[in-house]
Amino acid sequence: MFELSTYLKEKRRMIENALDRHLPTEETRPGVLHAAMRYSVFSGGKRLRPILCLAAADAVKGREEDALLPAIALEVLHTYTLVHDDLPSMDDDAVRRGQPTTHIQFGEATAILAGDALLTLAFEWLGQCRAPAPYLPGQYVHEVAEAAGSRGVIAGQIEDLAAETGDTTPERLDFIHLHKTAALIRAAMRVGAIAGGASAEQLDAVSVYGCNIGIAFQIADDLLDETGTTERMGKPAGSDRKNKKLTYVSCYGLEQSRKRAETLVDEAIAALSLFKGPTAPLEAIARYVIDRDH
Amino acid sequence: MFELSTYLKEKRRMIENALDRHLPTEETRPGVLHAAMRYSVFSGGKRLRPILCLAAADAVKGREEDALLPAIALEVLHTYTLVHDDLPSMDDDAVRRGQPTTHIQFGEATAILAGDALLTLAFEWLGQCRAPAPYLPGQYVHEVAEAAGSRGVIAGQIEDLAAETGDTTPERLDFIHLHKTAALIRAAMRVGAIAGGASAEQLDAVSVYGCNIGIAFQIADDLLDETGTTERMGKPAGSDRKNKKLTYVSCYGLEQSRKRAETLVDEAIAALSLFKGPTAPLEAIARYVIDRDH
Numbered sequence: 001m002f003e004l005s006t007y008l009k010e011k012r013r014m015i016e017n018a019l020d021r022h023l024p025t026e027e028t029r030p031g032v033l034h035a036a037m038r039y040s041v042f043s044g045g046k047r048l049r050p051i052l053c054l055a056a057a058d059a060v061k062g063r064e065e066d067a068l069l070p071a072i073a074l075e076v077l078h079t080y081t082l083v084h085d086d087l088p089s090m091d092d093d094a095v096r097r098g099q100p101t102t103h104i105q106f107g108e109a110t111a112i113l114a115g116d117a118l119l120t121l122a123f124e125w126l127g128q129c130r131a132p133a134p135y136l137p138g139q140y141v142h143e144v145a146e147a148a149g150s151r152g153v154i155a156g157q158i159e160d161l162a163a164e165t166g167d168t169t170p171e172r173l174d175f176i177h178l179h180k181t182a183a184l185i186r187a188a189m190r191v192g193a194i195a196g197g198a199s200a201e202q203l204d205a206v207s208v209y210g211c212n213i214g215i216a217f218q219i220a221d222d223l224l225d226e227t228g229t230t231e232r233m234g235k236p237a238g239s240d241r242k243n244k245k246l247t248y249v250s251c252y253g254l255e256q257s258r259k260r261a262e263t264l265v266d267e268a269i270a271a272l273s274l275f276k277g278p279t280a281p282l283e284a285i286a287r288y289v290i291d292r293d294h
Numbered sequence: 295m296f297e298l299s300t301y302l303k304e305k306r307r308m309i310e311n312a313l314d315r316h317l318p319t320e321e322t323r324p325g326v327l328h329a330a331m332r333y334s335v336f337s338g339g340k341r342l343r344p345i346l347c348l349a350a351a352d353a354v355k356g357r358e359e360d361a362l363l364p365a366i367a368l369e370v371l372h373t374y375t376l377v378h379d380d381l382p383s384m385d386d387d388a389v390r391r392g393q394p395t396t397h398i399q400f401g402e403a404t405a406i407l408a409g410d411a412l413l414t415l416a417f418e419w420l421g422q423c424r425a426p427a428p429y430l431p432g433q434y435v436h437e438v439a440e441a442a443g444s445r446g447v448i449a450g451q452i453e454d455l456a457a458e459t460g461d462t463t464p465e466r467l468d469f470i471h472l473h474k475t476a477a478l479i480r481a482a483m484r485v486g487a488i489a490g491g492a493s494a495e496q497l498d499a500v501s502v503y504g505c506n507i508g509i510a511f512q513i514a515d516d517l518l519d520e521t522g523t524t525e526r527m528g529k530p531a532g533s534d535r536k537n538k539k540l541t542y543v544s545c546y547g548l549e550q551s552r553k554r555a556e557t558l559v560d561e562a563i564a565a566l567s568l569f570k571g572p573t574a575p576l577e578a579i580a581r582y583v584i585d586r587d588h
Contacts (some may be wrong), residue, residue: 014295024445026442028445029445029453030449032452033444033448037444061442087406089401089406090403109384109455110452111386113448113452115410116410117448117538119410120443121443121444123417123439124436124440127417127421127439128430129433130430136434137432138422138423138431141435142422145414145421146418149415150324150327151318154414155323155327158324158407159323247465250556
């Protein structure tokens, strides 16, 4: 019987150990910069993207070890997006995961630069890995740069900021989260599958899975903001409604949002039928994404 | 007889054409993001880094075309550093090259994200190039990530900001500019030389050249700030002294700074003796770096 909480705990430890080994310490000059980078990375995330990356390698019968460095690259890249999103000129958030955000703790200039440095470090690590044939050696860099760039995560963030004042159509809502959230989760799946030697068909299947649970994850976030407690989430509940944010709940209501998330998860799980390695973790994670309470 | 101004004009055109071809246009959603990226890139820089990259490939008897995509990647990466350095929480500059800085023109959030997107795009392009054997395929990404990251350009920027309030020793001044300016110029030379198939010995020589003219470039900047005119430079003259910045002029005085720059340039030119391809451009650029009036 597969036990998700044990699995997540074990993978999280593996990922955090690898992050600790690879991230420069405060001993490296400039100490304050490396302290801010570590503070941002070790503030207690779920490590969803790197875990998915490892699980994808496993599902195609590849070796998890081959996906470990790309996996932690994805996590530091994800961390940079959070650090920059929290800045005063963006979402202006003072608290994340129950702790002061990086710019509150270290000042705005250091937070911007720590984010820049984490983004750069992600590519340094990705550049050190070579994707197996028939993929190009630079395939990891390509996948992640495309997902994270001006036609990916950053496109989503720009449209998210614009939605605060501009039009709030369902079409824009989908654009935002396909780019801001789903693109990087999809890339995590693809990079892991490539590291594991996936076929083209399997790569398509992990893309569907990643895209679907990316959107489902965001719907669940919107639902939690509406129905969760501040204590459990480590950030103020109900802030989306207060800030009149464009969310799945504001667009479709609670009930329809929930159904939409469930359908996406069902489709994600159906896409796993192609794999010959263990898929229990990916199945369980897909369910967890919409059942979690924080 | 080698004519530097003709050479620079021709290379600048080649680089700007390539940038124009490769940068997404405003037609690509989100239009405002791509407009901000293009505004930042096409605000009239000297294109020193990409020109050095091409000249380095040429000097080792390689083909300039092989260095073109890495060269423009270095330019968009350099542009990102300028966009972020100009932000209110950093140097808080409203004007660069005679034009409003990106955050003045597009707002702070868009400027931060345009910078992030340019950095990501640089790695997307570098990841598309494969360094020739015996270099690793991912060598370009590695060289540039190391030069631009938390132990490179960003380390220099953090120490530069800290120098506004902290200690102002010559040791810190050197640390700042070896990292903030010289690291990326050195990387531009190395990447061009690698693209051209340089030997290990030649790679060492271009590193010396790049490092030396990087520092000489910064000394010249400090001298220009002290002695130049606002009109010629497109930014307020005398601002370093006004802001009590740590500069070569504040550390060593005008005369000693000038001598130091000349020695560095002489050493840079001496390092060129190893090359079999044309070195006239690199010689002339080394001299130009300290003789320019803007």
